[in-house]
Amino acid sequence: MVILILLLCIITLILLITWAKLNTFLSFLVISLMAALLLGMPLNKIVPTINKGLGDMLGSLVIVIALGSMLGKLVGVSGAAQKIASSMRNAFGEKYITWAMCLTGFIVGIPLFYNVGFFLLIPIIFSVGNRYNLPLVYVGIPMLASLSVMHGFLPPHPSPMALQIQFHADIVKVFVYGVIIAVPTIIIAGPLFARTLRNMKTNSVIAMAVQDIQEDKLPGLWNSILSSLLPVILIGVSSLAIKLVGADTTIGRVAAFLGDANVAMMETIAIATYTLGVRQGMKLTEVMNVYADAIREVSMILLIIGSAGILKQIFLDSGANAQIATILQGLHLPPLVLGWIIAAILRLCLGSATVAGLTAAGIIYPLMQQTGANPNLMVLSVGAGSLFCSHVNDTSFWVTMEYFGLSMKQTFLSWSLMETLVSVTGLIGVLILNTIVR
Template structure:
């Protein structure tokens, strides 16, 4: 009965948004209340769960998305994105530009959390799209597939890292196996799959359309790449320094602060204000106007993401994930496949890959230990399952839809299907590795 209620609530959400044309944020609030009542959450607790869900997800994303939008708008407006796109096109050529963005997304995705990588790379994607008149989904989906796979499969991302510790797996081996599985998953779910989506209409947010400039007006190559990729460099440096700062308390605290994603984005924005703004002859009032326009364009995205967080928390607080996991635990299946399946179903119900992974861990661990299942592969199986079935209760679904300005139907055809493809390929890779090692 619980699963039926969840499915009906998700169906209601889709009807409100697509058929009745109700604003997605308002639809999330309505469905969250309906779900809370039907799933048995005390009436006086429903509002609190919704507020907690919105606060949790926006607390971790609001600075990243707003500051990232400001950085992206400046990168686009200053001509830095145009310069980066030109350099990439020179290296890979228009014929192989997909592979260029995939490599970029994969390298950036390893150290960066998904939300930061998404916001950071959007201006680059749109710059290539507008300059070379290429389909937005054809160019954007491969890079985002790379970001998503690294988020779900590879340490040091939150869910795989926590699973490695919980299962007493080997971080290095998990990373190595994860890389072997991630590459084919990205290739199939990214460049190959996106070739079937060239006809999907997409008009990305106007804020990231780069202003075409003559060559002599563009920032230098080093300045463009350095400023756009500074968040990546800072996070990598913070990770390296943290390895050597454990015995120096003062340095450890500084590294811990500077290495926080929110602080990294603020440092990057301050640097960009100088390197792509003031040092390029722009007035501060002009730069602030750019930032103001960027925030206006992402305000609705923040509201929708907050709404998805409210629904996710209702589903978590109702105990849906635990109930479904217990139902699936009694099925007699190969442990790796069962771990993947439990994570996939929980992901479908609650929308969070991290929640799906961590919830599955507690259910599958006794079975894994009893059967002697390879813990490194179990981390990856659960990670692959946690990427499955992204839909309207997933904040990533809405970020993709709103940034690329897609219809709900086309978001399912592109983003949701891509996530399920990489999750399925990941499972196949895990099962093949299990036969070899």
């Protein structure tokens, strides 16, 4: 009975989002109430469960995601992303231009959300394509592969952060494992796959400005890179210090505090406000306006993440989690593979990688608890599954098609196939790593 209720909720969620075009946040609320009633939860416990699910999820995430959005916005507005991209292009030259685009996407993809990174870096893709007379899709796919992998695999991006909280994973291990898997995944789905696209003719009708900021007004390269990667550096140094001196020492406790994800993001914003803002000639009020715009852009993402936490809490408080785990165990599939499959199916149905990953997490979490699957690798497995085969129900499919001037068939053979390579290669990397770290 529980599995039927679960399937009914998932199907209704898909219909509400894709057919009825209901807002995703509202859809999750409707499905959460529906699940609670169908699972027989007492009416007086439903609202407290909703509050707990929303509060527990957002309480651990809102600071990191909000400040991460601010940093990404400032990296773009200040010209830091443009500086990194132009420097990589000049350093690698035409022969290795796809590797330059790949590395650029990797660096700026850590602080930038995918959509922000795409629209920020697309002028660079146009610039390189025009300069070397290369197809836009050949130049652009390596960069988009990097941005996509960062979006699906690595904190502080919303989906990996939310999955890390839901699975009670270690943020440092998730990041380290994520980088280990991300590098070969990006190489395969980026520069290597792009070789098959070199002769794909494109005909973009979009007129794209090449440079928004004059070169002499851009921040320095090292300033741009260090400011963009500062949260990662702070958390990494903190983790290393704790391992060297011990968590119970005074230095260890200070390092743990300074390296906490929330504190690291606050430190980064404080420093970047000066290095990428005030130092570049921006008034403090202008920087604050940039941050306000960033919060507006990420507000709906936060609500969606919070509502996914509600659904998970209802499964837990109603007791359905144990029954779901027992049923999933009967499928005789490794939990990491099952998590990937569930996320991939939801991605195909829903289009949104974030929604697919968070919904899959609520389903697979009970099984992970019972089987003792590695929570850090489960974050990456579900994240990889959530990127599977972007197609016509994903806005990124259409954006890529229009900007690169592709036909429908060409978009499937480039963008959709690249996303599939990212997803499958990511799963293979997770399974290989699982044999090593356990």
